[in-house]
Amino acid sequence: MVETAVNKGAPFLGRRVVVGVTGGIAAYKAAELVRLLVREAAEVLVAMTENATRFVSPLTFEALSGHRVIRSMWEADGTGIEHIAWGQEADLILVAPATANIIGKAACGIADDFLSTMLLAATAKILLCPSMNTRMFENPVLQENLSRLLQRGLSVLMPGAGALACRTEGRGRLPEPEDILEEARRLLTPQDLEGRKVLVTAGATREPIDPVRYVSNRSSGKMGYALARAARQRGAAVVLVSGATALKPPVGVEVVGVGTALDMRQAVFSRLVGCDMVIKAAAVSDYRPKTAAPQKVKKGAEELNLEMVKNPDILKELGMSKGDGGPLLVGFAAETEALLEHAREKLRSKNLDMIVANDVSAADAGFQTDTNRVKMLFRDGRVEESGLLSKDAVAHLVLDRAMEILTRRRAEA
Ligand code: C5P
Secondary structure (H helix, E strand, O other), X not given: OOOOHHHHHOOXXXXXXXXXXXXXXXXXXXXXXXXXXXXOOOEEEEEEOOOHHHHOOHHHHHHHHOOOOEOOHHHOOOOOOHHHHHHHHOOEEEEEEEOHHHHHHHHHOOXXXXXXXXXXXXXXXXXXXXXXXXXXHHOHHHHHHHHHHHHOOOEEOOOEEEEOOOOOEEEEEOOOHHHHHHHHXXXXXXXXXXXXXXXXXEOEOOEEEEOOEEEOOOOOOHHHXXXXXXXXXXXXXXXXXXXXXXXXXOOOOEEEEOOOHHXXXXXXXHOOOOOOEEEEOOEOOOEEEOOOOOOOOOOOOOOOOOOEEEOOOHHHHXXXXXXXXXXXEEEEEEEOOOHHHHHHHHHHHOOOOEEEEEEOOOOOOOOOOOEEOEEEEEOOOOEEEOOOEEHHHHHXXXXXXXXXXXXXXXXXX
16 A cells, blocks of 8 residues: 555555454443444454354444454355455454453464454454453463464553453453554554654643633644654654643653643753654743732723733744754744745744644634644745645654655765
8 A cells, every 4th residue: 555644644544454352341342443443444344253242242243344244164155265364355453352262362373263263364463452350361371372472473452450340440451442443553554753752742831820810822732642643653752742632642652741831841851852853733822921810810900911921932942952963843833824934934043844834714724623734844945735634644744754854864964
């Protein structure tokens, strides 16, 4: 498959995923997993063990996937090779939940039903999602089996801790379907940022007026979060310095929550060591109230004047202080007029390697939306337009261009 930013932003599009469901109580979560995969345009085939059908009916998976579910070697389509074909034609096999039994069978090469036989013959990538009682999970036999499978190149998404169906607390919960999906995205994405450290800022800063009020802006944080997720999917170690957002923290990313621009500055500078790239997608308040009132400001006077002072420009400081070997700097410019002129000026005055300009007055781009349309400006004067894309695809496009600059720089050094 040709790897474009659009494909990287939609890694399941046109991909075949086999979901193996085994007999644990978390089998009901596999139904949601299949629904999410289908929603992301994957072709999904489901194989169930006989025990899994005691928990959820195959009919549920047939309705969700739009394909016949296979649970036995003897009910295939007559060709007799589906256990071979499924595992070789798939892009990914997800076993969720994976019981101690299927893990043991896979580790020892036992093939006594359709799913275990398919796993043995598979050439596709395999992701196992163990889910079971804590004692079973911690049993050295199970752990040895998992280590063996990891050594052989299979991937394992470790279970979470929490309340279990057996009315105990501990390790063994199947991760939420969204988190399994995120791990699957990573497995389907080329790891071209492996070994790289990327720092992303996102969201709006909040500058307090008093203990209950603040000055802020309409940034949702979606673009910065998409960048952090995309960099992690491509193998980078990611630090996300996040102002206020309503978004769920991305899995596998170190999230540092901040309030004001001054907090953000401190967080960025203290985590800069070893960074290959800094992408500043945060909407930082340019000004802050000179003093924050210690108590709630009371209603009274007809007019209230707020005295504001300038915040430090974090990106400009980074640009001015970076020497030859400093991290690659990518800025964002949100504008409502004269987009290119303003962006060009920021690229120059902040000493950036690249700036991503978006017109935040458009309805389908900029703040709050899931789509974006950006212009990327480079130091050599080039301007590249993205067209209307999902924010995930824009994130991959920005990373593609940033990686090209880094690679060129390394070749010239
Ligand atoms: O505010 P301005 O339009 O100049 O923002 C452009 C870029 O500079 C953005 O990438 C933003 O995150 C960054 N910035 C910053 N510190 C500020 C203001 C903006 O790092 N105080």
